[in-house]
Amino acid sequence: MRGFALALALRARAALWRARAADRRRFVPLTLLLAIIEGGFIASVLTLAVTLLLLGAPIVALVLLALIAWLVVPHWLIETLAIPCGWHRAAWHLARFDPRGDAQTWPSLVAARAAARAGAPSDAVAWITGRLPARLDGAGIVVHALLAHGAGDRADARRLLHSLTALQAPGVDAQVIASEWLALDAAERGAWRELVDGIATWPATPLRYLLEAVAADRLGLPRAPGAALRWLRWLVAPAHRATWRYLRAAPSTRSTTTATTDAATAAPVEPAPTDARVAAATALVAAAQAPSPERAAAAVAAWREVLDDPAWLPAQLARAAALGLDPTAAVRTVGAARDGVIARLVQLTVTARAPLPAGDAGVAAAVRAGARARILDGLEIGFDRLHARVANEGGELAMIDEWREFLAVRDGYEAAVTPGGVELERVAYPHADTALGEWAVALWNRRRQHHVSHAITSWLFARAREVGDAAAVEHHGRNRALTIPDA
């Protein structure tokens, strides 16, 4: 009877772990429930063992204890021995008995963590990736991300882990690992806002829960948990020694913020040049030296002041005459000067991804038209290249590289069309639709890569809705509704 209760408690514990990871709204009550179950479990085990010993059945007691240890110990061994020592094979085998994770995905994820700890040696990478299913899914992406981190490519790891949000069903285990890694990465970079913004996206884990409290405190958010609650979260989180040091050494955020603000306020501000042409030349140099959307927009605005001034052309023609140019050469030279400035403004606007300037005439219209043409040309070249690769059967990449390419294409497209708004995207979207639509179909039909194909289709569907392309919405909506087959 008691044995049956223990087995039931173990199953309930595993189910609660997964439920807690799947829904962050139930994180606190489920954590409390887990604590009660685990406490009761340990007490029951000890009572049972002592009872059996007292009844004179030491062998049965030991067998039972060994059986229970077999169910409890794997996770502890993984966390305290296999991962810290970088033993990927041991981690993989132990994880098969760890009730915290799915037996299909958990071993690979844990083995990748161990291999990353050891610096992702090539034999370990081959061993782990050789055990991944041929169809890339959320767990596969996380495994590659962890191995990329182990090999020193933190940016690739971050990008791959963030990309889980593009999948329809990345899997709880993959999300838990990604959630914790991204939270720690954000904390390391001091990107506290990013950490708080991730609350809506990522599942809570004990460590993320602690970091979210720290982030809310650092940002001075009104509903930030107090010191007592933070320490309570610390108590529940793993890696006590490491996090203790950070919490003890945490500087006062508010004073840092104030100091930064004061320093920014006190910084000497250069007086703006009074001459409009000099101000425009200065803005152009400033934007070229440190490109940013704000600086590029400021340069365009400054040159509008100069070149759109009705007095500018007559003054330049008069100056050309004074320099000895005949009227025809003067008109041509002044036009070339204006075109030269506009070409530089176009270059800056595209490079800095600045919003395309509004206006139907003059400098704004010329810069907008030039930037628009440059952006569309760039996208078209990229999509043509992708189309050619997909059409060529020998052009297939490893699946993780196909996924990386999708992320690059998606991010490049969104960054390119954002400055021009929906008007520009309406022109750009059909190119994306053709190239990526074919790609998604090839991945689904030819390579049976349903997760990746579905993610591409979902993205195309979202963009089609954005630009109001009814035919594409219907087409991708139909494909998006397809059920991803079981492995």
Add this chain to the structure above:
Amino acid sequence: MTDDDPFAVLGVAVTATTREIEREAQKLLAMLALGVGDAGTYPSAAGPRPRTADAVRAAAAQLRDPRQRLLAELTAGAQPTPPPPTAVEPARGWPDALRRTGWGPR
């Protein structure tokens, strides 16, 4: 832009006459040849830049041509601007947090 600003290279005003430009170019070439004075650098919007005899000759030739001079006049005279603020996050983070909590390479 300022790198190619021939007025800055020669250290003359945008309103300088051809005669003034020629005189300044000759003076600079002589100073550079003898290595005297502070002719080896000139101020620009991007900070002090090295001035070479070739750059001086190229700038003088550019300003001798009325067409090129008109183009140069349009974008000349840019002034230095302060670098943009780099601080993005309000507070520093937890250095080495991933490694210390058991993630990534030791």
